[in-house]
Amino acid sequence: MKAAVVTFPGSNCDRDLAVAFEAAGFEVARVWHKDTELPQGTDIVGLPGGFSYGDYLRCGAIAAQSPICRAVAAHAEKGGYAIGICNGFQVLCETGLLPGTLMRNAGIKFICKTVGLRVANEDSVFTAPYGLGTDIEIPVAHHDGNFYADDATLAAIEAEGRVAFRYLENPNGSLGDIAGVLSSNGRVLGMMPHPERAIDARHGGTDGQALFTALAGAMAEA
Amino acid sequence: MTEPDISPELIAAHGLSPDEYQEILRIINREPTFTELGIFSAMWNEHCSYKSSKKWLRTLPTEGPQVICGPGENAGIVDIGDGQALVFKMESHNHPSYIEPYQGAATGVGGILRDVFTMGARPIAAMNALSFGETSHPKTKSLVNGVVAGVGGYGNCFGVPTVGGEVRFHAAYNGNCLVNAFAAGLADADKIFYSAASGVGMPVVYLGAKTGRDGVGGATMASAEFDDTIEEKRPTVQVGDPFTEKRLMEACQELMLTGAVISIQDMGAAGLTCSAVEMGDKGNLGVRLRLEDVPVREENMTAYEMMLSESQERMLMVLDPAKEAEAKAVFVKWDLDFAIVGETIDEDRFLIELNGEVKADLPLKTLAGSAPEYDRPWVPTPAAPEMDPVPQVDPIDALTALIASPNYAHKAWVYEQYDQQVMGDTVVAPGAGSGVTRIHGTNKAVAFTSDVTPRYVRANPVEGGKQAVAEAYRNLTAKGALPLATTDNMNFGNPEKPEIMGQFVGAIQGIGAACIALDMPIVSGNVSLYNETDGEPILPTPTIGAVGLIADLDNLIDGQPRAGHVALLVGETAGHLGQSALLAEVFNREDGDAPTVDLAAEKRNGSFIRDQAQWIDACTDLADGGLALAAFELAEAAGVGVTLDASDIETLFGEDQARYLIACSFDKAEALMTAASQAGVTIQSVGKFGGSTVRFGTSEAPLEDLSASYRGVYAEAFG
Numbered sequence: 039m040k041a042a043v044v045t046f047p048g049s050n051c052d053r054d055l056a057v058a059f060e061a062a063g064f065e066v067a068r069v070w071h072k073d074t075e076l077p078q079g080t081d082i083v084g085l086p087g088g089f090s091y092g093d094y095l096r097c098g099a100i101a102a103q104s105p106i107c108r109a110v111a112a113h114a115e116k117g118g119y120a121i122g123i124c125n126g127f128q129v130l131c132e133t134g135l136l137p138g139t140l141m142r143n144a145g146i147k148f149i150c151k152t153v154g155l156r157v158a159n160e161d162s163v164f165t166a167p168y169g170l171g172t173d174i175e176i177p178v179a180h181h182d183g184n185f186y187a188d189d190a191t192l193a194a195i196e197a198e199g200r201v202a203f204r205y206l207e208n209p210n211g212s213l214g215d216i217a218g219v220l221s222s223n224g225r226v227l228g229m230m231p232h233p234e235r236a237i238d239a240r241h242g243g244t245d246g247q248a249l250f251t252a253l254a255g256a257m258a259e260a
Numbered sequence: 261m262t263e264p265d266i267s268p269e270l271i272a273a274h275g276l277s278p279d280e281y282q283e284i285l286r287i288i289n290r291e292p293t294f295t296e297l298g299i300f301s302a303m304w305n306e307h308c309s310y311k312s313s314k315k316w317l318r319t320l321p322t323e324g325p326q327v328i329c330g331p332g333e334n335a336g337i338v339d340i341g342d343g344q345a346l347v348f349k350m351e352s353h354n355h356p357s358y359i360e361p362y363q364g365a366a367t368g369v370g371g372i373l374r375d376v377f378t379m380g381a382r383p384i385a386a387m388n389a390l391s392f393g394e395t396s397h398p399k400t401k402s403l404v405n406g407v408v409a410g411v412g413g414y415g416n417c418f419g420v421p422t423v424g425g426e427v428r429f430h431a432a433y434n435g436n437c438l439v440n441a442f443a444a445g446l447a448d449a450d451k452i453f454y455s456a457a458s459g460v461g462m463p464v465v466y467l468g469a470k471t472g473r474d475g476v477g478g479a480t481m482a483s484a485e486f487d488d489t490i491e492e493k494r495p496t497v498q499v500g501d502p503f504t505e506k507r508l509m510e511a512c513q514e515l516m517l518t519g520a521v522i523s524i525q526d527m528g529a530a531g532l533t534c535s536a537v538e539m540g541d542k543g544n545l546g547v548r549l550r551l552e553d554v555p556v557r558e559e560n561m562t563a564y565e566m567m568l569s570e571s572q573e574r575m576l577m578v579l580d581p582a583k584e585a586e587a588k589a590v591f592v593k594w595d596l597d598f599a600i601v602g603e604t605i606d607e608d609r610f611l612i613e614l615n616g617e618v619k620a621d622l623p624l625k626t627l628a629g630s631a632p633e634y635d636r637p638w639v640p641t642p643a644a645p646e647m648d649p650v651p652q653v654d655p656i657d658a659l660t661a662l663i664a665s666p667n668y669a670h671k672a673w674v675y676e677q678y679d680q681q682v683m684g685d686t687v688v689a690p691g692a693g694s695g696v697t698r699i700h701g702t703n704k705a706v707a708f709t710s711d712v713t714p715r716y717v718r719a720n721p722v723e724g725g726k727q728a729v730a731e732a733y734r735n736l737t738a739k740g741a742l743p744l745a746t747t748d749n750m751n752f753g754n755p756e757k758p759e760i761m762g763q764f765v766g767a768i769q770g771i772g773a774a775c776i777a778l779d780m781p782i783v784s785g786n787v788s789l790y791n792e793t794d795g796e797p798i799l800p801t802p803t804i805g806a807v808g809l810i811a812d813l814d815n816l817i818d819g820q821p822r823a824g825h826v827a828l829l830v831g832e833t834a835g836h837l838g839q840s841a842l843l844a845e846v847f848n849r850e851d852g853d854a855p856t857v858d859l860a861a862e863k864r865n866g867s868f869i870r871d872q873a874q875w876i877d878a879c880t881d882l883a884d885g886g887l888a889l890a891a892f893e894l895a896e897a898a899g900v901g902v903t904l905d906a907s908d909i910e911t912l913f914g915e916d917q918a919r920y921l922i923a924c925s926f927d928k929a930e931a932l933m934t935a936a937s938q939a940g941v942t943i944q945s946v947g948k949f950g951g952s953t954v955r956f957g958t959s960e961a962p963l964e965d966l967s968a969s970y971r972g973v974y975a976e977a978f979g
Contacts (some may be wrong), residue, residue, distance in 0.1 A: 092502070
C-alpha cells in the first residue's frame with residue numbers, strides 16, 4: 039500500500055503523519071506542494087496538520103490553490119482515498135472536496151488537549167474499525183476548528199450519515215459537535231483531532247492506531 | 261536624508277555614557293559617523309555586551325565530560341550519547357513583552373528557536389518561564405493573555421512542542437513582566453555549525469526574511485529602565501512571522517547538508533551589526549558589507565536603519581563559493597531571500613558601504629572586544645532578620661488558600677494554548693514538574709525543567725541561587741532523568757545600584773556552587789538587567805533551565821498514585837517556614853530566611869531516587885508549598901484522595917530542601933525503606949493514597965471540591 043503525505047510550506051505534522059502511515063505498514067512518499075502529480079500507485083493521500091502558508095488569508099485557502107491540490111482533487115474525483123487532519127481538513131474544505139468550513143474556535147484561544155470523540159459512522163474505511171457509538175480519545179491542537187456549514191448543507195451531511203466523529207464535549211463551537219466529516223463516497227475524511235498523535239503507548243493513548251491499520255488492511259485487499 | 265550631528269543628546273539617546281563616548285573617540289581617533297555611533301551603541305549596550313555581568317559570569321562552572329560547547333556560541337551543547345547532541349538555551353524577552361505582549365513574547369520564542377537551529381539542530385522542545393504582576397493590577401490580565409497567546413502563536417505555527425515552564429505572579433513584576441523562553445534541539449554531534457568565519461574573500465550571504473525598520477534600537481531599549489514614556493517605545497518591538505521562521509529552519513537544515521556553510525549566525529539583537537561582527541571576530545577576519553544588496557521591505561532605508569534593524573527570521577552565513585548554486589537553490593525552493601551582501605576581508609575592518617559611499621569603517625576586533633567591562637560596586641544582601649512566629653491554622657484551609665492563588669493553581673489554562681504534542685515524541689506533557697521528549701526513533705529521552713523561587717533569592721541570594729539549581733535537579737530526577745547541564749536566565753534590576761548588584765553576585769555564587777556539586781555545568785545563558793519601573797526593581801529572578809537524560813525510557817518514572825499506595829517522604833524535614841508559600845499566600849507575609857540547601861543531601865537523595873526507580877510508581881519533588889502541596893498535586897492528577905498523618909503546618913507546609921514524595925505499593929515501600937537505610941537516606945511513611953478526600957491529620961475536604969477550585973482559578977482570573 040502506498041500513502042502520499044503532502045508538505046506545504048508551514049506544514050508541521052507531515053512527519054508525524056508519515057510515521058503513523060509507516061507504522062501501519064504503508065510505503066510513504068513525501069510530496070512537495072509545488073509537485074503537479076501524485077506518485078504512481080498512490081492509494082491514499084494525507085494532508086497534514088500545521089499552518090500551511092502561515093494560515094494567511096484563511097486557514098487552508100492558499101494551500102487549496104497549490105499545484106499538488108489539483109492533483110489531490112483529481113485523485114479524489116477518481117474515487118481515490120484522502121485524509122486531511124487539522125490544517126489538512128481546512129485545506130480539504132477550501133478545495134471543495136469536503137463541505138463546510140472551519141472558523142476560529144468559539145473561545146478564541148488555541149486549544150491543545152485530549153478530547154473524547156464518539157464514532158458517528160461505521161460505513162467508511164476510516165470509521166469501520168471503531169464501530170458506531172464507540173467513544174475514543176484523541177488530542178486536538180487548533181485555533182480554527184469550529185466547523186460551520188449552512189443549514190441545507192448540514193442537513194444533507196447528517197441525512198447522508200457523513201459525520202465521522204462528534205465531540206463528547208465540544209471544545210470549539212462546531213455545529214452538531216462535528217469533529218470529522220466524510221465525502222459523499224466515504225473515501226475522503228477531514229477531521230480536526232490528530233489520530234497520528236495517539237498511535238503509540240508513549241503518546242498516552244493509542245486510539246488513533248485503528249484508523250491507520252484499518253486503512254492499511256483495506257488498501258492491501260484492494 | 262541628512263544624518264543628525266553627533267551631540268551629547270544624541271549620544272545619551274543611544275544609551276552611551278560620556279565616558280563610553282570618550283572611549284569611542286580614543287579607539288577611532290575621530291568623531292564617529294551617525295551609523296558608527298549606532299553600531300557602537302548596539303555592540304556596547306548591556307544586552308549585547310554583558311558589561312556589568314561578565315566579570316561574574318566567568319566564575320560559573322561551564323565544563324564537564326558531557327559538554328560539547330559551553331557559553332559563547334548561539335546555544336550550549338551537551339552529549340546525549342549515540343553520536344547525538346542536545347543544543348539548548350534560555351533567553352529573556354522581558355522589555356518587549358511588557359510594551360507589546362503578543363509580539364514581544366512571540367519574537368522571544370522565535371529568537372531562541374533561531375539560536376538553536378543556527379547551530380544545525382532541529383528544535384524538539386520549548387519551555388517558557390513567565391512572571392507577571394499581581395492579578396489585581398490593571399495591566400496583568402491583558403499581559404497574561406497577550407504573552408500566552410504570543411508564545412503559543414509562534415511556537416504552535418513553527419511546530420515545536422512546549423513541554424514545560426513556569427508562571428508566577430507578584431507585585432514586584434507589576435511594571436515589568438518577565439518572559440524567558442527556552443528551546444532545545446537535536447543535532448548529530450559531528451554536524452554542529454559555529455559562527456567563526458574562515459577564509460578571506462568568502463561571500464557573506466544574507467538569508468531569510470527581508471529587512472524592515474522594526475526593532476531599530478531594540479537592544480538599547482532593552483538595556484534601559486522603564487518610565488512613563490514607555491508607550492513611545494512600541495516601535496522598537498519587532499514583529500514575528502513564525503511561518504517564515506519555519507521555512508528558514510527547514511531551509512537551513514537542507515542548506516547544512518549541502519556543505520556550503522562555512523559559518524552561520526542568526527540575526528538577533530542588533531541584527532546585521534552583531535551577527536557580522538561576531539562572525540568576523542571569532543574568525544579573526546574583517547567584514548565588508550554592501551548594503552544596497554540587502555533585501556529590504558521598506559523604501560529608502562538608511563545604513564543606520566539597516567545595521568540596527570531587528571527584523572526577525574534572518575541569518576547571515578559565510579558561504580563556500582563552490583557551493584553557491586546548490587545553496588541558493590535551497591532558498592529558492594523555500595521562497596526565501598538569498599543575497600550575497602559582502603565578503604570576508606584580510607584586514608581588521610568592519611566596512612559598511614551603501615551605494616559606494618562608506619557609512620562606517622571601524623576596527624572590527626576592537627569593536628567586538630573593547631566593549632566596556634564594569635566591576636560594579638556591590639553590597640552583600642544583609643542576613644534576613646529573625647522571623648516572627650507563625651500561628652497554626654487549619655491545614656486544609658491553608659491548602660485551599662494556596663491552590664486558589666494563581667501561583668499554585670492548575671496551569672492548564674496556560675499550556676492548553678500551546679501545542680504540546682507536535683512531532684509525536686512528547687512523553688510527559690506540561691504540568692508534571694519536568695517535560696519529557698523522546699529522541700525520535702529511539703527509546704531514550706530528554707527531560708526539561710525551569711525553576712527559580714524569587715522570594716528565596718531576594719531574602720538570600722546565595723541560598724536562593726543554589727535552590728533554583730537544586731529544584732531543577734530534583735524535577736529532572738523525579739522523572740528518573742540524570743541531570744546533565746543548565747542554562748541560566750538572569751533577570752535582575754538596575755546593576756548600578758550596589759544592593760541589586762549584590763543580589764546578582766550572590767545568586768551567581770549560589771548557582772555556581774550548586775552546578776559544581778550537582779554536576780550540571782552552565783552551557784548557555786542570558787542576562788537581563790534594568791528590570792525596573794520608576795525605580796522599583798523586580799524580584800531577583802535567575803531562572804534555571806535544565807536538561808536531563810533518560811537513557812532508556814523503561815526507567816522513566818511517570819506513574820500515578822493509586823488507592824492503597826503508601827506516601828513515602830524522602831529527605832529530612834525541619835519545618836522551615838521562612839519565605840514560604842504558606843506565609844505569602846495565607847498570611848500575606850514575606851519574612852524570614854530562604855531555606856538552606858544541603859548540596860550533599862541533594863546529591864545523595866537524588867541518586868537514591870534514580871537508583872531505585874524500579875520501585876517507584878509516582879514521584880514528585882517537594883518545593884514551595886511543601887509536603888501538603890506536593891501530596892495534593894500528585895493525588896489530584898490521579899483523581900485519588902490522600903491522607904497525611906501530620907496536622908502541624910511546619911511538617912505540612914515547611915519548605916526544607918532535598919525532599920521527594922513517592923507513591924508506591926506496600927511491598928515496594930518495604931524495598932525502598934531497606935535501600936534507603938543502606939544508602940544513608942532518610943525515608944518515612946507519611947500517609948497513604950485512596951478515598952475521595954484530602955485529609956491532613958483530622959481536617960479534611962472532598963477532593964472533588966478542591967479540584968474544582970484548583971482548576972478554575974485561571975479561567976476566572978483571565979477569561
